[in-house]
Amino acid sequence: MSRSLTVVLCDLDETLIDESPNVRAGYRAAAHYAADCFPSIDTDQFIDLAPVAVREIWWQPDWLGPITERYGLSAWDGLSEEFRGPHRELDQLRDWLPDYRLAAWRNVFSRLDITAPRHVLDETARAFSWGRHKGRVRLARGVAQMLPALGDRAIGVVTNGPADGQEEKIHRAGLGRLLKAVVASTAAGAGKPDPALVAMCLEAMGNRRMDEVVIVGDSLERDIQLAQNAGVPAVWITPSPPPAANLPPTVVAVASATNVAHAIARLEQR
Numbered sequence: 001m002s003r004s005l006t007v008v009l010c011d012l013d014e015t016l017i018d019e020s021p022n023v024r025a026g027y028r029a030a031a032h033y034a035a036d037c038f039p040s041i042d043t044d045q046f047i048d049l050a051p052v053a054v055r056e057i058w059w060q061p062d063w064l065g066p067i068t069e070r071y072g073l074s075a076w077d078g079l080s081e082e083f084r085g086p087h088r089e090l091d092q093l094r095d096w097l098p099d100y101r102l103a104a105w106r107n108v109f110s111r112l113d114i115t116a117p118r119h120v121l122d123e124t125a126r127a128f129s130w131g132r133h134k135g136r137v138r139l140a141r142g143v144a145q146m147l148p149a150l151g152d153r154a155i156g157v158v159t160n161g162p163a164d165g166q167e168e169k170i171h172r173a174g175l176g177r178l179l180k181a182v183v184a185s186t187a188a189g190a191g192k193p194d195p196a197l198v199a200m201c202l203e204a205m206g207n208r209r210m211d212e213v214v215i216v217g218d219s220l221e222r223d224i225q226l227a228q229n230a231g232v233p234a235v236w237i238t239p240s241p242p243p244a245a246n247l248p249p250t251v252v253a254v255a256s257a258t259n260v261a262h263a264i265a266r267l268e269q270r
Helices: 020-037 043-058 064-071 075-080 088-111 118-133 143-149 163-172 196-204 220-230 257-268
Strands: 007-010 154-159 181-184 213-217 234-237 251-254
Touching (some): 043 088, 075 088, 163 181, 196 213
Parallel strands (some): 154 181, 234 251
16 A cells, blocks of 8 residues: 655754764864964864863763753754753753853863963854854755655754754755754754654644654664654665664665655655
8 A cells, every 4th residue: 555755854964964064164263263372283183172172061060961862962062052942941051051162162272281261262162153153054965866856745854953053054054945844852842752843843834644754864763763753654864774674664774865765655655
């Protein structure tokens, strides 16, 4: 028996877009500012050690771990995003962000045996945010071919992460006009794999039905588990697709986004 999967709910990061060059550009901008202040700094060394030093500070508060896991947050998001949204659970995080950014960049300089004054830390933070947010965000591999191949299917995004940052990335990738709805975890008050996100996205798309949905993503734990929790089929984008016999019948694994439309057609025949 065939069915029509006319609503495609996609993950954002590493599924539709590849933001890693933008994050690295942020660290590069911070490194060049730091080297202007302290000429002994090797910018390549700064870029390599900064993510480690930043994550070290991010994971220090005991209260932050559950929030990070629930909403799918990252240390580099904390350096540049505001985590806007109505949910009071995030108030403690928002209040902590200025102290976090100060401590994170202080830790980077400390690893280089440099005691940076406050104004240098503040400007380094601004340089990272500027570097990360300038320019386009590139599409993930195969997405430029995938989007037209989906035809007239309605496309939405269900993503973990700060809503302000995710929406900006969508705009900078040129995807906004193609999407019928975007649901981000900090705005929704829940993160993948909570199936409530699927229901929210369908409502935002004009009350589309659950039996029309297929989920596309790169994370087995977040995206494919989301599909399983919601009771809908999924396409898993993974560099090394496992044999079909090792997957549930409602999941098709592909090596590239270029194969997503074909995988959806296969699911429609199951």
